[in-house]
Amino acid sequence: MTRFTAACFVALVAAWLLSGERFLDAVFEMVDLGPVDDTIIAGVVVAEDWKASLGLPDLFSAMRTAIHQGLGLL
Amino acid sequence: MVFPTLQFIGFFAVVLALNLIVWNRNGWRKALLIAASYVFYAAWDVRFLALMAFVSATAYLAGIGVTKPGLRKLSKVLAIVAMLGVLGVFKYYDFFMLNLQRLLEGTAFARDLQWLTLILPVGISFYTFQAISYVMDVDRGHIPARKNPADVFLYISLFPQLVAGPIVRAAHFLPQIDAPTRPDTTARAAAVVLILSGLFKKMVVANYLSVLLVDPVFGLPDGQYWLSALAATLGYAIQIYCDFSGYSDIAIGVALLLGYQFHINFDQPYRADSLRDFWQRWHISLSTWIRDYLYIPLGGNRGTPLHSHFTLILTMTLAGLWHGAGWNFILWGFFHGAFLAIERVFRRLRIRLPKLLAIAAVFVIVGLLWIPFRAASFPETLQMFAAFTKSEGYAAPEIIPFVWVLLALGFAMNWLPLALRDRAEMLIARLAPELQAAILAIGVWIMFATAQDGVAPFIYFQF
Numbered sequence: 001m002t003r004f005t006a007a008c009f010v011a012l013v014a015a016w017l018l019s020g021e022r023f024l025d026a027v028f029e030m031v032d033l034g035p036v037d038d039t040i041i042a043g044v045v046v047a048e049d050w051k052a053s054l055g056l057p058d059l060f061s062a063m064r065t066a067i068h069q070g071l072g073l074l
Numbered sequence: 075m076v077f078p079t080l081q082f083i084g085f086f087a088v089v090l091a092l093n094l095i096v097w098n099r100n101g102w103r104k105a106l107l108i109a110a111s112y113v114f115y116a117a118w119d120v121r122f123l124a125l126m127a128f129v130s131a132t133a134y135l136a137g138i139g140v141t142k143p144g145l146r147k148l149s150k151v152l153a154i155v156a157m158l159g160v161l162g163v164f165k166y167y168d169f170f171m172l173n174l175q176r177l178l179e180g181t182a183f184a185r186d187l188q189w190l191t192l193i194l195p196v197g198i199s200f201y202t203f204q205a206i207s208y209v210m211d212v213d214r215g216h217i218p219a220r221k222n223p224a225d226v227f228l229y230i231s232l233f234p235q236l237v238a239g240p241i242v243r244a245a246h247f248l249p250q251i252d253a254p255t256r257p258d259t260t261a262r263a264a265a266v267v268l269i270l271s272g273l274f275k276k277m278v279v280a281n282y283l284s285v286l287l288v289d290p291v292f293g294l295p296d297g298q299y300w301l302s303a304l305a306a307t308l309g310y311a312i313q314i315y316c317d318f319s320g321y322s323d324i325a326i327g328v329a330l331l332l333g334y335q336f337h338i339n340f341d342q343p344y345r346a347d348s349l350r351d352f353w354q355r356w357h358i359s360l361s362t363w364i365r366d367y368l369y370i371p372l373g374g375n376r377g378t379p380l381h382s383h384f385t386l387i388l389t390m391t392l393a394g395l396w397h398g399a400g401w402n403f404i405l406w407g408f409f410h411g412a413f414l415a416i417e418r419v420f421r422r423l424r425i426r427l428p429k430l431l432a433i434a435a436v437f438v439i440v441g442l443l444w445i446p447f448r449a450a451s452f453p454e455t456l457q458m459f460a461a462f463t464k465s466e467g468y469a470a471p472e473i474i475p476f477v478w479v480l481l482a483l484g485f486a487m488n489w490l491p492l493a494l495r496d497r498a499e500m501l502i503a504r505l506a507p508e509l510q511a512a513i514l515a516i517g518v519w520i521m522f523a524t525a526q527d528g529v530a531p532f533i534y535f536q537f
Contacts, residue, residue, distance in 0.1 A: 001094055001256060001262075002094060003506075003507040003508055004257075004262055004507035004508070004510055004511050005090050005091050005094055005511075007508040007510075007511030007512065007515075008087060008090065008514065008515065009091065010511075011511055011512060011514075011515030011516075012084070012515070015515060015518075015519055021080055023080070023084060025080075026079070026081040026084055032120075060519070060522070060523060063519075063520075063523045064522075064523040064524075067520075067524050068524075071476055071524075072475070072476055073476065073526075
């Protein structure tokens with residue numbers, strides 16, 4: 001289970017890196033955890049900035065467009 | 075918080091990792107999962123955490139009370155009154171006041187009654203039913219009362235089943251709290267298949283059918299004609315199946331990864347060859363709950379056939395009311411009860427249809443009864459039924475080829491042999507944990523890419 005969970009985390013990070021999705025948006029939708037919130041938000045902002053500096057392609061949006069075009073939804 | 079969101083994925087990844095870290099410390103595990111469940115619920119509305127805690131505390135105290143000889147009856151009555159009271163105030167008060175006001179109009183007692191206009195707390199019907207089942211099971215001696223309040227709080231609040239079931243039974247779940255099963259490769263494979271199939275049913279089939287077909291037709295029932303009414307009715311039958319069974323699949327899969335097993339909640343319901351069979355396949359956890367805590371205590375099959383028919387219709391009508399405070403739901407439940415009673419008479423007379431014809435007949439009855447369930451009001455229900463008799467109306471632009479594909483996919487999810495799912499699970503079970511996680515991640519990625527924009531809530535959240 002440890003290997004499975006670790007692999008899930010790696011996959012989650014990879015998915016985030018290769019998509020335009022921003023964890024920051026999800027964090028702002030979360031319940032207010034008080035002082036912990038500021039730390040979490042600060043951490044996520046640093047991570048989002050780092051992701052932006054890498055300049056990786058948004059494969060998720062490309063895939064989404066391709067699928068929606070294929071289904072005749074665009 | 076809703077399952078098919080980035081927010082939930084992040085939340086669950088953290089809980090999964092922490093759960094693993096505290097795996098060997100049962101007290102910590104319980105505390106972690108209760109805290110996670112309350113955060114999960116608070117993401118919807120933090121104000122109603124106190125209500126859930128109140129119901130949990132009532133169940134815990136009543137569980138202890140019913141084991142004391144002098145307090146047994148009082149504890150049971152007080153607990154059930156308190157829990158049904160919570161449900162009554164938040165879910166049914168305004169409905170009853172509205173109808174009472176209408177009833178009194180034109181009489182000497184006519185007056186403006188007070189409304190509460192409360193928000194309906196998400197999942198209230200589910201967690202109050204679980205709390206009632208805990209008290210009843212302790213009272214009946216099926217399970218011992220829990221001394222540790224954390225056990226009862228966790229049973230009632232565990233987040234995978236919290237807002238839309240399955241309604242987990244205390245006798246099945248509580249022993250798992252003491253000895254949770256560490257997910258092995260078979261459990262992980264089952265979880266991967268369940269989560270992916272659940273996401274597919276919800277994010278692809280149910281959501282697109284809703285937007286492209288069902289909502290446009292049910293939104294304007296007056297101008298529809300027979301083809302659009304038929305397509306939308308068929309579409310809603312598939313949508314509600316994929317929506318609700320999809321939620322159940324994800325809930326069961328998520329719980330499996332945390333080390334808990336829930337019973338299945340849907341068993342290919344549109345394969346049913348009788349209405350009794352349908353209710354043994356559809357929302358199984360609710361069907362068995364109302365059988366054990368409502369139908370049997372009301373008399374069940376004891377007494378004369380007429381009495382048992384009456385009990386059946388009453389039970390199903392109350393089950394309809396459980397779904398929502400509205401005449402449409404009452405009507406839906408009543409007709410299900412009436413058809414079940416008629417079916418019993420047929421069975422007693424040994425009148426049977428050929429199997430395929432019986433399956434088709436059950437599907438038609440269930441499908442038509444979904445109309446009052448889906449329609450916004452009683453007049454709109456009548457308009458939808460009237461549309462079946464019209465040969466002209468809107469040109470049904472919503473029936474595009476993709477809609478037919480969705481209907482076919484929805485039927486396939488119901489009809490595909492279970493052996494196929496078992497085979498997929500077996501194949502995934504043979505893989506290394508990293509590959510299992512990769513399949514889950516890639517599958518989730520594809521589902522999110524295929525889905526439409528925005529988050530569509532699950533239909534059963536409103537109950």
